[in-house]
Amino acid sequence: MTQPAAPPDLPLPPGFTVRLGRTVRSTDGGRALIGGAPTRVLYLTPAAVGMIEDRVLTVTSAATAALADRLLETGIADPVVDRLPRADESRLTVVVPVHGRPAALDRLLASLGPNARVVVVDDCSPAPEPIAAVVVAHGAELVRLEANLGPAGARNAGLARVTTEFVAFIDDDVVVEPGALSTMLGHFADPRVALVGPRILGTTDEEHSNWIGRYEQARSSLDLGRHPGIVRPRAPVSWLPGACLVARVSAIGEGFAPGLRVAEDVDLVWRLAELGWRVRFEPAASVRHEHRVTLVDWLSRKAFYGTGAQALAARHPRSIAPVVLAPWSVGVILALLAQRRWSIPVALGISAVAAARIARRLGRSEHPARDGVWLVSNGVVAALAQGAALLLRHWWPLAAVGCLVSRRMRRAVLVAAIADAALEYRRTDARLEARIDPLRFGLARRLDDLAYGAGVWLGAIRGRSFAPLRPDIRVRDSRSEG
Template structure:
């Protein structure tokens, strides 16, 4: 399977160019690519257009490494047909709103997952000319989507939840990614749908920091990457690639499971924020927090299916020493942390080729590792392990200080990063409630399954620099 001529990729924002373009650093896991003079000539201004088997091979390598992304506006249009599958459980008004946003000519299958008012759902489906599949019992969204998938005869299928609204070009633009024959699944950025009754503090927070919004940067989606999953609220896939679809026994995290299975089978999965779809966020506190906790309960099932892939944090021995020293908050903490980083920089440098920028690259990689380890530790304290951190703070002032610093630093950083219109105090409260609810769901799932798999970090003996 080869990329077609005209396929265009561009080095992404997170890729560091060193040695005059001879060395590229980026991707997940972090990779150091040494680029030949011929390849540098192909990368004009950080862009590469496929015109030959050689340029196609280079583009493949950059895409696989997560160092470059397709330029969706320049990808060829795809003429193949697509069918939209909409899983439904009541809410006929929302279903009507979604169906009205789907361009005419695209076949739609509405799967009624045993609604309490099936007639209202049928009336909406009939009004918009959608095919209706009515399930005799409530099976959950995964099985409802699978029921619709079984009736799809087109090469592509789009799964869109009933609380979504799309634009006329949402699906056609996503289909452009399938010019890459290795792409099996792609998703847009999920942004907030402006409430008819006006926003409240919950919808304002969700508009800035929704669990479904994976950011403004495109990504090659894979476990452990910056974007490691895609929400099933809006997905477009090759029908034959996803087979029977979602794991039917999963009522939560089924989208994560699908992405990871496709990646494991060698398919490329893309996140495309240049294309957006709008989601109706929850408005009440109990409904909002309940949904966050529900997301957390799915981690243990993922751990049973995918093992350490679901680990809440990944460390190496030197980053454990680094964050452990900082958490100790002793006079020797900074010297020990600095020493661990220095040793790591020397070891990383020894694994790199002797180029002019080798020292700078080693220092950069060490800094990124230290920053990632610190951020993961802060997230453990405020999100995944907060019940333990809260109890520990009662008996340890140092731990209490670490939790407070982590919570405040996270809130300030996310408030600035998302550029939300909320005040810092209200944003910080919403941010902590978000983490508390998810963490509670995580622990509920762990206790229910009597397993700590989803709570245990992973320690890799050797950092994965390639």
């Protein structure tokens, strides 16, 4: 299999505009930017400070192009989507892998419109005639596989037929909203962008859906949120779902790893990121996905996703850890889990020492102590969230055993479960977006975690490796860069 190529060393074009991320903190009169993926402190020269106005930078020269590229690469800024060029969709071919479901295919092709260039790959459907009839009706090209290869192999078979500059991989249970493909294509004005994914929402009518469907509408595994970002391991958005992806053909080689039937989308994203390509998540472009809403199918799919962690551990051992923690944040978590009178004072003491250490590394800041406290405060919140995820998702079998013998463990799991459900309910606006009450949202949230975690353990046992369950403890208080 041909691996993706390295990105070209080309500048951003004139007019390309970026905006500092919503969580990026600007201090010292704009000279220091704190944020990115992973979090770092980026110090700017006085000339660079003058290039950014109201948190926005437009490329007008070689210097502004270099700064914009730096901000994009560190995850400190994102392209301003309204100023991206509206790309010509004739430069795009859509590849659709199918296995049965002609009605869903018909719905997808109708949403693409009559002028789309489409290759439908029938992955050895048991009844190929209805698929062929839909393809003919929409004027698409049909590729019929004699053996079932799975989504990765089917997409690659379609990719081999593509002659255009860009390709969109879209599953048949997706409906593309108007303008979504054009919006994603605009990101390729950045010559280092290889892959772009949209926000994936549900097709379910909430008024006639059950509680699982309403939960999926609010908190689907495929919905990566409202905010754009760079996609790579350790970033807030670390993967993109293969249900809908737009790619630069010259960047992705022969495409997906053909041997993977799960997590092939994550693998492609991480391989591209390792080579230096940029991968973008763009929620301004959205598509609709037909979520599973029956309990057995829903739980089976969540567990299936979890089994992919083992395959990723074999291919990307440094990127698959369920949590990434600094030693000091581990100390904070363990102190709080102890639930003793000394727990909070010790956790505060550890945090104070960590803040002082970070402050010493921020000698170029005007207020290093203040910035150190801000970084550690955010680190504590992130560490507690990761600790809760371990208890409720990745390590829940161990936590369950602990609950049988320890009152403190039962209390920790209960607090983590309630806090996690409440925060996610508020973050996703589940009451407004999906009309689901907090109790059923919380129940679905816990079942979601239990099923996914079970899949991770099943994959680890089958693969005889617990790499997907091992936390990554590393010294990474912050990154200070110029």
